[in-house]
Amino acid sequence: MSEEINRDVERAEEYEQTTTRVSALGKNRFELSTGLIIAARYADKLRRVALVAFSKIAPRDIIIRDISELNKQLYTKIVEEMKVGKLDVIRILVDAEYDEQNQRLNFTNVRIIRYFTEDQCKEKYADVIRENEELKKEIGELKQKLQDILKVLK
Known part of the structure; x- marks a missing residue:
């Protein structure tokens, strides 16, 4: 030491x-x-x-x-x-x-x-884009379900 x-x-x-x-x-x-x-x-x-x-x-x-x-x-x-x-x-x-x-x-x-390196940033950005697309799809499905429920209630 x-x-x-x-x-x-x-x-x-x-x-x-x-x-x-x-x-x-x-x-x-x-x-x-x-x-x-x-x-x-x-x-x-x-x-x-x-x-x-x-x-x-x-x-x-x-x-x-x-x-x-x-x-x-x-x-x-x-x-x-x-x-x-x-x-x-x-x-x-x-x-x-x-x-x-x-x-x-x-x-x-x-x-x-x-x-972070440029490659690490690109990887994280790709992950965010992927997650964003999944959320958009999920929101679309939920909107469709909501519309179906509203049709049934009318």
């Missing part, structure tokens, strides 16, 4: 110099963004972005601890609830605030955006 953390710290320092995926929202409060990534890499990327954002105001062990906790919650949502595949493209945005008094990072407004 230590080697992985050291690697992330080095990458975080590199990110700080090249691209920041952090927007300041207030004192000790930031919006963290992973950017577009494959789902399998979200945890590493989110940890690195948090290290960049909070490295000057929070102890490293607190950042790692709290981001790990968030990553566990995100795993459940991404894999089990949203059924996102490892190679699917996603973006995670989260508002994070460092609470100096309680020595914690607090996360709010977590957004997971899933992106």
Whole structure:
């Protein structure tokens, strides 16, 4: 684990110099963004972005601890609830605030955006068209039954 953390710290320092995926929202409060990534890499990327954002105001062990906790919650949502595949493209945005008094990072407004390929969109569109046609047919049948019932009642 230590080697992985050291690697992330080095990458975080590199990110700080090249691209920041952090927007300041207030004192000790930031919006963290992973950017577009494959789902399998979200945890590493989110940890690195948090290290960049909070490295000057929070102890490293607190950042790692709290981001790990968030990553566990995100795993459940991404894999089990949203059924996102490892190679699917996603973006995670989260508002994070460092609470100096309680020595914690607090996360709010977590957004997971899933992106689809053109083929996936076409497939979903075809499914919607198919379902729409079935519903039209069913509505037509119901209208006919209603007309038959009305004829019988007259």
